[in-house]
Amino acid sequence: MLTYVVRRMLWIIPVLFFVSVITFSLMHTVPGGPWSREKKLPEATVRLLNDKYGLDEPIVAQYLNWVGPLHIEDGSVACCGGILAGDLGPSYKYIDRSVNQIIGDGILTTMQLGLMAFLLSVAIGLPLGIIAALGHNRLPDYAATFISVLGISTPTFVSSMLLIVVFGVVLGWLPVNALKWDTDPTAWILPIIALSLFPIAQVARYTRASMLEVTRRDYVRTAHSKGIGQRTIVIVHMVRNALIPVVTILGPVLAFLVTGSFIIEYIFSVPGIGREYVSSITQRDYGLIMALSMFYAVTIAVLNLVVDVLYAYIDPRIRYS
Numbered sequence: 001m002l003t004y005v006v007r008r009m010l011w012i013i014p015v016l017f018f019v020s021v022i023t024f025s026l027m028h029t030v031p032g033g034p035w036s037r038e039k040k041l042p043e044a045t046v047r048l049l050n051d052k053y054g055l056d057e058p059i060v061a062q063y064l065n066w067v068g069p070l071h072i073e074d075g076s077v078a079c080c081g082g083i084l085a086g087d088l089g090p091s092y093k094y095i096d097r098s099v100n101q102i103i104g105d106g107i108l109t110t111m112q113l114g115l116m117a118f119l120l121s122v123a124i125g126l127p128l129g130i131i132a133a134l135g136h137n138r139l140p141d142y143a144a145t146f147i148s149v150l151g152i153s154t155p156t157f158v159s160s161m162l163l164i165v166v167f168g169v170v171l172g173w174l175p176v177n178a179l180k181w182d183t184d185p186t187a188w189i190l191p192i193i194a195l196s197l198f199p200i201a202q203v204a205r206y207t208r209a210s211m212l213e214v215t216r217r218d219y220v221r222t223a224h225s226k227g228i229g230q231r232t233i234v235i236v237h238m239v240r241n242a243l244i245p246v247v248t249i250l251g252p253v254l255a256f257l258v259t260g261s262f263i264i265e266y267i268f269s270v271p272g273i274g275r276e277y278v279s280s281i282t283q284r285d286y287g288l289i290m291a292l293s294m295f296y297a298v299t300i301a302v303l304n305l306v307v308d309v310l311y312a313y314i315d316p317r318i319r320y321s
Contacts, residue, residue, distance in 0.1 A: 034092035110272035114258035121199035129207025151201025251307030
């Protein structure tokens with residue numbers, strides 16, 4: 001198992017390299033730049049800014065400067081920072097804040113939002129799928145299926161707006177702005193619910209399908225013939241085996257919740273890095289775009305590895321070498 005984990009960790013390195021190259025190339029291919037404004041800046045000012053941040057150098061030199069720890073300037077190579085040295089570079093949007101500071105200020109908020117939405121998704125999705133499978137072709141199944149289809153087919157921004165209108169505007173029960181989440185815990189409720197609706201439906205559908213498959217297995221029929229109680233059969237024999245394929249999607253679901261909260265953070269003004277990511281794209285903040293893209297790539301790769309490891313612990317038949 002250790003050998004497999006080490007090998008997978010080493011494979012992450014070339015993956016991150018290709019992600020960084022593709023992102024960096026596409027970022028500079030898109031028309032416009034960090035200094036593009038509705039009211040154009042003077043050409044002299046643009047030249048000075050490009051010279052200050054090294055944006056007038058060839059794209060290969062810019063990429064090498066971003067990677068570090070060697071810095072290329074005027075044809076000479078000098079020891080400097082870079083992402084390999086932990087320096088994510090300056091932000092072109094904030095004068096008084098570096099990319100490290102921006103991510104440091106918002107990363108815990110984004111992770112907290114994603115983890116709470118993940119726990120809610122599992123806490124509701126799993127029981128919903130189990131109830132639907134146990135009540136196959138009956139009212140519980142129809143109700144759970146309807147909820148799942150509704151959650152999957154409704155876009156996140158639509159469900160967010162509906163939650164804001166119903167619970168924030170019409171009923172006035174919950175705040176719709178999460179900027180004061182540290183002093184008002186209720187400000188978390190709507191963003192968490194809006195972010196978890198799709199994963200709840202996804203987990204419920206996978207759980208239902210997996211449970212229906214398990215109910216037809218021979219060991220379940222054998223347990224019934226031995227007179228074992230229904231509750232014991234469901235918990236011990238059915239749920240554990242049904243969780244094997246469900247766990248496969250939990251890693252991508254968690255990655256989606258941690259990395260896919262851009263729209264939710266933007267709509268509810270959550271002070272996380274997802275909202276900063278959206279604004280960095282619209283304002284061509286190259287340093288922030290690259291740093292957050294790499295952060296999300298690392299998150300997805302590591303969580304997929306964690307899922308594979310958990311998969312082996314749940315199913316003893318699986319062995320990695």
